[in-house]
Amino acid sequence: MFILKLIGFILLIIISYIAFVVVVPPLNFPRNIPTIPFYVVFLPVIFPIDQTELYDLYIRKSMEKYGAVKIFFGSRWNILVSRSEYLAQIFKDEDTFAKSGNQKKIPYSALAAYTGDNVISAHGKVWKDYRNAVTNGLQHFDDAPISKNAKTFCNLIKKRAQNGESSIQMGPLSQRLALDNISQVALGFDFATLTQDKNALHELLVHIKKQIFHPFFLTFPFLDLLPIPSRRKAFRDVASFRELLVKRVQDQLINNYKFEQTTFAASDLIRAHNNEVIDYRQLSDNIVIILVAGHENPQLLFNTSLYLLAKYSTEWQNSLRQEVESVTNSKALADLPLLNAFLFEAVRLYPPLSTIINRCTTKVCKLGADIVIPKDVYVGYNNFGTSHDPKNWGPTANDFKPERWGSDIETIRKNWRLAKNRCTVTGFHGGRRACLGEKLALTEMRITLAEMLRQLEWTLDPEWEEKLTPAGPLCPFNLKLKFKERVPS
Numbered sequence: 001m002f003i004l005k006l007i008g009f010i011l012l013i014i015i016s017y018i019a020f021v022v023v024v025p026p027l028n029f030p031r032n033i034p035t036i037p038f039y040v041v042f043l044p045v046i047f048p049i050d051q052t053e054l055y056d057l058y059i060r061k062s063m064e065k066y067g068a069v070k071i072f073f074g075s076r077w078n079i080l081v082s083r084s085e086y087l088a089q090i091f092k093d094e095d096t097f098a099k100s101g102n103q104k105k106i107p108y109s110a111l112a113a114y115t116g117d118n119v120i121s122a123h124g125k126v127w128k129d130y131r132n133a134v135t136n137g138l139q140h141f142d143d144a145p146i147s148k149n150a151k152t153f154c155n156l157i158k159k160r161a162q163n164g165e166s167s168i169q170m171g172p173l174s175q176r177l178a179l180d181n182i183s184q185v186a187l188g189f190d191f192a193t194l195t196q197d198k199n200a201l202h203e204l205l206v207h208i209k210k211q212i213f214h215p216f217f218l219t220f221p222f223l224d225l226l227p228i229p230s231r232r233k234a235f236r237d238v239a240s241f242r243e244l245l246v247k248r249v250q251d252q253l254i255n256n257y258k259f260e261q262t263t264f265a266a267s268d269l270i271r272a273h274n275n276e277v278i279d280y281r282q283l284s285d286n287i288v289i290i291l292v293a294g295h296e297n298p299q300l301l302f303n304t305s306l307y308l309l310a311k312y313s314t315e316w317q318n319s320l321r322q323e324v325e326s327v328t329n330s331k332a333l334a335d336l337p338l339l340n341a342f343l344f345e346a347v348r349l350y351p352p353l354s355t356i357i358n359r360c361t362t363k364v365c366k367l368g369a370d371i372v373i374p375k376d377v378y379v380g381y382n383n384f385g386t387s388h389d390p391k392n393w394g395p396t397a398n399d400f401k402p403e404r405w406g407s408d409i410e411t412i413r414k415n416w417r418l419a420k421n422r423c424t425v426t427g428f429h430g431g432r433r434a435c436l437g438e439k440l441a442l443t444e445m446r447i448t449l450a451e452m453l454r455q456l457e458w459t460l461d462p463e464w465e466e467k468l469t470p471a472g473p474l475c476p477f478n479l480k481l482k483f484k485e486r487v488p489s
């Protein structure tokens, strides 16, 4: 009896401790910023609420008033920031707000096993070595594969429409496009998902993504420490995928007798490995991250762009179509005012990575004038909040208004640069850690959208429920579109 009582007492203490840790932020967290109730992050798992609705209902007011809030996410309390001045400080003071990705935050998780220690999440000298290796290949690339893939993509849609598929679910199809683009432009091999119906590497990728991005295990990553058979299998599948991917890249590049002349990001990574700047694990981690960031983020922005062009078809789809029909050269697309203003507005309105929490304080520090943050606290940024804040974007902050960027291309480009420098749009981060794939992603968008506008017309499927993703990366949820082939005039 005594033993039972003791066990009950110990269990009660453990449960109370866990409840205390989850329900209230640590006592040394700053008191002068609000706390978002701990349950908010769990709501999308229970109710059909999307992340923009969640933001409006539970976060917006506090965030806009204080610029930073305390929020429970990923099994811990964090500080989430959206005020531009604070973001500028965080992006600048890399040594205090040090990058600390999943490999450090949740090293035992399947997610960390997937992406490892890479150029996005690393810090200090290791990051510099990675960044030196991948920069050239991601900044200077051949856009010919993107144009070719855009044509294949349009043909696939036409074929489906001819086969009677009146409504097309865009996610899986745009994933195939994005995978082929990044593999051909940056990794030196062809994933070939647009041209092959059955593709082992692609099937494995789809399979592991389902396991890694399982909402339950993303919310409670510590469960990956337990011997749950399905999770052990997830780890094995991740290892097989990584091995197969790196082998494909190495085989293709090293068997290429012109390897030394190739300038893919992957070629420079292999050279860094051959020169012993990085080890085999670091080579694999960075090849994987180029594939992951290089296909997922453009895929999200692409779906968002298709959605906005369908939603505002009379005004925007038609005027962009007229504009792109005036040029034949892919490079000239970068100079078109409407197309570029449209894309910048899409990134502002729906930043694909809406919330990122991957920095950890290395010492006690002050955010702005008076928010004192202890050492070892995770600090993240809320891109959606920043670009929807009326302080930055006025009373139309929530509206889709590409014309806000200007009417001629010089003004549009200047305003885009200013928005990034002032941290009023942080969809591509900024500063020293600015996204290395922005140019590539925007090139993909321009070329593919231009090809689609020339060949197709599309509308939202009236049966599709207009919603954004419930959590994680931001884009229309399971977007479905109806296409019509254009008759050349």
Ligand code: HEM
Binding pocket: 119, 120, 121, 131, 134, 138, 186, 289, 290, 291, 293, 294, 295, 297, 298, 301, 351, 352, 353, 356, 358, 426, 427, 428, 429, 432, 433, 434, 435, 436, 437, 438, 440, 441
């Ligand atoms: C619409 C598409 C894209 C968006 C919205 C986007 C967004 C971002 C953001 C927000 C970051 C900072 C992440 C953080 O704070 O930890 C980032 C970093 C990065 N992105 Fe992108 N990205 C896109 C496309 C790409 C593509 C196509 C690549 C190509 C591989 C790429 C490669 C990188 C790299 C290497 C970094 C790390 C830079 C560094 O820390 O030095 N991104 N991106």
